[in-house]
Amino acid sequence: MSIGRLPDEIAQLAPGTPLRDGLDRIVSGHTGALVVLGTNPELEAISTGGFAIDVPFNATRMRELAKMDGAIVLSTDLTRIVAAAVHLSPAADIPTTETGTRHRTAERVAKQVGVPVVTVSASMDTISLFAGAGRQIVPRPDQLLDRVGQALSAIQGNRTRLNASLERLTGLEVHDSVTLRDLAHVAQRFELTNRLADEATSYITAMGGDGRLAALQLRDLVDDLTPVSSLVQRDYVAEQEAMPFARLARLDDQELFDIVLVARSLGFAPELHLDSPMRPRGYRQLASIPRLPARVRGELVERFGDLNGLFAASTAELTTVEGVTADIARQVRDGLTHISEKALAG
Template identity: 35%
Template structure:
């Protein structure tokens, strides 16, 4: 994991600890309502001692009521990294004066400098505007209220719902073309591009969920439903059409690293799958191996799907195979061979009805 990614995950962990429903968030909300402001530093004792010059050493259990009362004193409160213990109250903090900051208010200035110096979270609560700002290292994050976050999440879910409809349409179209042996690179790229948009929106929604805490439950169910089988279908599609021996996870990682402009390029997407980036290759049909199509047949384990696809190499060969030929594959007995043939026939008929 890169250093940047690690810090982002650490910030999300802090946000989970101050999400609605947590003791710390209850205390923050009460401090905002009282309009006297506050400065909270989340750090272990060793780090805290680098900036704490005076104050009351408490080492007592954190409760919302206790934290609110202690915040009535002007100086900072230091909370242990487990967010369960109050280490210091009325703490006078002296961060390194050489650390740059663009903040003007005393609390926010101190919070930013302490966060940068110690690499910890510092939370500044404005007395006049009720603004709550989380500083973590070089990151700065303004907490939003539940109503605003819920509205953002619902808007993103509506957009994701539209992408899900497009995903379903492209998936059915690709399956029909696989049966006919008429898959072109842009059919694959269209589905890849849609999935990548869905994964990006999912990531955005999940970050909002971190801040929503216990308020996210119903929306979380909706997100799970909208993303059902999307990632699995992505992996199987890559296995169907990749022209190299890289793992699907590495190919997905490469596709995720593409810029928005590169992702819109069919040539660049196909290059990630192992194809030559040549314009004439865009008009050449690509045979499917059948992983994704076989996965649409009920009660066929992935191990059997892999055995069948690996044995016959192409979907067309699977379609042409007799029950006896299917039974030669490991894990395929008579009942399962019949289920595969009938399942493929039903799937093909359902696609004709869809068209």
Template identity: 40%
Template sequence: MDASKLSTGVAEREQRLQDAIRNTAPGTPLRVALDMILAGHLGALICVGDTENVLAAGDDGFKLDVSFTANRLFELCKMDGAVVIDRDITKILRANYHLNPDPSLPTSETGTRHRTAARMSLLTKATVISVSSRRSVVNVYVDGKGFQIKSVRDLFVLGNQLTVAMQNTRSQLDRSLLRLTSLELDDCVTLGDLTDIFYLFEVLMSAGSELDKCIVQLGSEGKIAQMQREEYLSGVDEAYTLMIRDYAVDSSDEAARTIRKRLHDTVNAQLRSAKLVAKILGYGDERGEDSIMTPLGLRTLSRVPVVRDGMADKIVDEYGSLQEILEAVDDDPQRLGEIGVKNPDILASSLHRMWGKGE
């Protein structure tokens, strides 16, 4: 299969799975019905969307074509067979519908209802929901892959664990970045220092991704977790990219995006290796953990209020590195005005204070 088509297929499947998770999240009419079904100790098989192909894979049942409500779905699930719902979850089209997917379609599921659900999701583009009355479990199937819906209580526990992890990691990261600024101004940053910080960045971003998945599953119950996530990730994206640009062999935005992806795709524990981080940044094997690394100064300059968007790049292009900028500020701060800095004295004063040379 063509690589682009494969990528498109994966992206489409992922989008359908995300839509299925959102449609079954707390606060949605479908989730209300599912909770009622679980509370009533009922089993259920529900097909959402791709109705033409779903109906072609079954027979019998009752033709309804009535408006969707949680109560109606709950009552209809008291009968055997499947309930067929339109893609927008506005109409219930069939009830007590007998599905006959191809039994040769592969599935690792064991129960009859779950096997049918998995095969129907392979045969069609429908989202297929299976509720087990015996185990009180709800599984959502897309392209044969099952996703178990967690209870709100379980999601709250997971969300709390992730927010605590993010809070602690963000505190460590903030302290490490403050220390890094001091080391940069004194020109004594080592590769080991960078390795520790890149590791913290990725731990924080990974926890944020996991919390985002949890928030999607929480639906209307996830607002507080969303606010916490935004707080702990505030400013992190820009700081991460600027730090990469400060130390990578290629400091372009495009290279920084590539490096960030490579860091993200690397198992977090492996990012504790200074040699691996050096390789990702574009250096050879000659760099060791104690190697001195010279920053361009983009991240430090971005912390100075008078350095507006794009100006940090101009300053770095003019001087080459943070240490050369500091030396130039000592020798002739007014030269900064010649390259577009509107308040060179304020910039010089800010850098002096950060360097500990302020009056």
């Protein structure tokens, strides 16, 4: 399912940024470099030699300084070159999976001082980002574009399956036959779509200004996920309880495909099994009725208890609810009838 999320720090290296311009110039010059993206007391403690320059950052200046041995240190906001030709001496007992001297140093520095470090490989013409405990080879713009395309395609496919799951849930709600299994399947689809959207966001961010159109496409695909998810959860979770779908973020990708584990992660009573019946309150169906205020929806659910009670209520009974006029009552009655007929026809 996953095609690999990029770290947040990758945005600092997006195409079109001054830093990326400087790194691309170093790649073109085949000289290699080690660049520390920020400074702190911990970094200063392991730094020796070199010289402080504290000059405004520009790509040409960094390219020339990369011709010297040692690290280039930038200010935390990346607007200034603080020092150059700096020798870094991180603790030798910090584990590293790298083999080259430059990359081993970069990984250890990032782990020890908590500041991102970028390396340029002279032999491979690649840019690598070390942030925290991981290394990420910085994708070229064409690679990013390909990843964005894959992610958006995956989101589109999963969104289609999510919509089908929601339509099926509506049919089951009309027939009063929803089970915990059905709710778990819908929750699973929401979480899968959210994870794919999170990955796509990381690629689009890494594209910088070139990702604007892709960002619009992504927003079009997922912009309504949060409100729909909230309505589903309000239908099946007590008002005072936290929304359970967020708990699925704790599962890894493989665990997310285990429907039993998904159901347990939602936090319902342990004695419930997958075929335990679930009864919706009706928030989601009421929200599909045009121009029905949220306050009125809440009053209706409070008065009639659940979706079955709403389906059974007559127009006259609906008007006994505070804020429900005769016109609103007919609108609600017609809307619920349409939902029922559509589900039965499907």
